[in-house]
Amino acid sequence: MTNESHLFSNKNVEYYFDGSFSELLKKYDREKVIVITDDNLFQLHNPLFAGLKIIKVRAGEQHKNQQSVDAVIAQLLELEADKNSVIFGVGGGVVTDMAGFAASIFKRGTRLVQVPTSILGMVDAAVGGKNGVDIGLYKNMVGTIYQPEAILFDYDFLKTLPQEEWVNGFAEIIKHACIKDAQMFDFLAEHQLQDFINDKELTAALIQKNVGIKTRVVLKDEFETGDRKLLNFGHTLGHAIENIHQLPHGLAISIGMVAACVLSEKLISFSASNKQKVINVLRQYSLPVGIDFNKEEIWKLLLMDKKRDKNAMNFILLKKIGEAVVQRIPLDQLKQLIDQLF
Secondary structure, eight states, rough: EEEEEEEOOOOOOEEEETTOHHHHHEEEGGGGGGEEEEEEHHHTTGGGGSEEEEEESSSSGGGGGGGHHHHHHHHHTTTTTTTTTTEEEESSSSHHHHHHHHHHHHHGGGGEEEEEEEEEIIIITTTTSBBOEEEETTEEOOOBOOSEEEEEOOGGGGGGOOHHHHHHHHHHHHHHHHHEEEEEEEEHHHHOOOHHHHOOOHHHHHHHHHHHHHHHHHOOOOOOSSSGGGGGGHHHHHHHHHHHHTTTHHHHHHHHHHHHHHHHHHHHOOOOOHHHHHHHHHTTTTTTOOOOOOOOOHEEEEEEOOOTTTEEEEEEEEETTEEEEEEEHHHHHHHHHHHHHO
């Protein structure tokens, strides 16, 4: 197990790479540990949780809501949790989002350790301190920024990860390459998904690289006033597609990235050849690049997006592969552009 320390605005966060859940537990008083996980993870890894206090949530984005967090908090009270308790969020992005949100508001802040178990969780959801819940179709509309005291990257959890969840997670890896790392983009273009599924060391190095990219962005702009907005590449339209069409997060973000590339070509001269390169890499990792979506329903959701600024939307576009910018697009122009998509 190797570790790194990163000092955020009000907390030092330890990253433990290639560690094990059992090893990390030795650093804590087991009586103080409360694990929040979902039904699926509990069934798959039941022996790991022996003797620990467990709060189970239902798996799936549809359960990432305020009612689920209220139920978690009720169980924390039943378990007589206090500010010295340590909440372990063990699961994919839905679990780490809810565990982080519950920890941030329970007794005005409880100790938190994140243990992401999916590619998506490891490279994105559990890193950076963002957490929250959906309100109906509106994605992550309520939440906080609350850093854990530690994040564990235990690659053994990936042994039970279904292939579709590898695909789902690689959308965020490709996103990082598009906005910050042209070299990594070329590296991904030279490989196939199966290369990473078959090679733990290759995957470990890629995860650590992506965690580094996201961490550097967040350290510069923890509360999303500048550079952190770039991490929303593909997410503005992607979140709306995710909720309207009930797609997994990564698949919807993939479609959102293609849409953002189309807008980049039209608005800031992103080259057609680079747009095609992005599309090709997404296809290479079995990600969708288009959808016949309900434009009116999508537009209604976009108008409630957190990135809306009065009569315009802050959209993340690409100048070139590896370099993204925030582009303010007037709503009337954006509506016309979206109507022409796919």
